[in-house]
Amino acid sequence: MKALFGFLGLPVATLAADLLTRAPSDGTAAFSFDKMAWSTEEAIRRMPIGVFDSGIGGMTVMEAILKLDAFHNDTLELGADGVPDFKDERFIYLGDQANMPYGNYSAAGRTDYLRELIVKDAVFLLGRRAWTTEPRFDKPPVKAIVIACNTATAYGLNDIRQAIAKWKLPVIVVGVVEAAARGVLESKAEGGLGILATVGTCASGVYPRTITSTLGLAGRSVPLIAQQGSATLAGAIEGDSTFPDSISSYALKEARSLAEAYLALKPSKPLETIVLGCTHYPLAETEIDAAFALIRAEPAWKDIIAAQRTFVNPAQLTARELFRELALTKRRLKPGEACVLARDVFYLSVPNTACPGIKLTPNGSLDPDYKHSRMPGNLECEDTKNVPLTPEMLPASSARLLRERLQAVWSRLSPAS
Secondary structure, three states, rough: HHHHHHHOOOOOOHHHHHHHHHOOOOOOOOOOOHHHHHHOOHHHOOOOOOEOOOOOHHHHHHHHHOOOOOOOOOOOOOOOOOOOOOOOOOOEEEEEEOOHHHOOOOOOOOOOHHHHHHHHHHHHHHOOOOOOEEEEEOOOOEEEEEEHHHHHHHHHHHHHHHHHEEEEEHHHEEEHHHHHHHHHHOOOOOOEEEEEEHHHHHHHHHHHHHHHHHHHOOOOOOOOEEEEEEEOHHHHOOOOOOOOHHHHHHHHHHHHHHHHHHHHHOOOOEEEEEEEOOOOOOHHHHHHHHHHHHOOOOOEEEEEEEEEEEEEHHHHHHHHHHHHHHHHHOOOOOOOOOOOOOOEEEEEEEOOOOOOOOEOOOOOEEEEHHHHHOOOOOOOOOOOOEOOHHHHHOHHHHHHHHHHOOOOHHHHHHHOO
């Protein structure tokens, strides 16, 4: 079975679907799930919603979902009614921290393995299997999957949708890139467009392609678009010790590189709109905007960078799309119904030190060379495991960011705080 994944360059999703559906039907094996979980409409409605990212950055999307009040909950009409649109829903969040940053896999020439990781994230949310010290099987499956990661959306959205279709599961899948493109469309800014993202997201070309298509279909002209892919900023925002400098210093470096890339296009209008093309980046929007202000203060850049920048954060638009999809498919909880989860559950992947051949850094994380040397298809090697996330597991800087800037998520992650 190992040879199925990636053989002759065939699509990972097709091969994943073929392999995973041969796993035990009760979902007790790693990377498997029980298809009978979605047997009735009532069972589906009472399921939680799954959200995943390569780390905690996707919590910016979850924050937007929790705070969304864009619809009337009783009539589903557009407009705020003073009640959060997802008030009664519950969520399962997965941060694949052990395998992050996702954006670096393409630079290492390992998009094949990245695509497998993304499919595995979806399968985890679909299944009942999680870890404490041993595997346990009390995690409920989900009725919708939000890919709260730009790189995972770029490389895995189609894979997951194709797999869901092949498995014939009534599960909604929503990604963040299309939402960002709609945000650009709705923006009133007329200057140039810059995309700050991971190396992998930029290498995929998904943002220029999707934005150009979205604007073109709406009859709008397409501005000059420059990209800057960072291999450091997401890690710094999360407090990864391998990125020891301040968030502001990394933000300044990336902002300057994006400004230089935009200048190389010989623009006639200043850079005005910045797409935060990594879900970690909204956590540092203040530092990023301050970086552009510092650069603009230099005389050579005054006419290249707009005095006021417009930031596009796809999180809220993703939340709106999720609500619409749940309403359209009648998968929202009915009055009087409750989710099978009493409260939200958060998971974080950690290295599985019992896996043969695993290589770790001195601080206990996966060795970067080991991460990027792995081959797809080896489902017998469970070198990471998804365990319940508690606030104590977060670096102090990450906990502070959540506590101060993502208060709705923090209150659910740490209800006693």
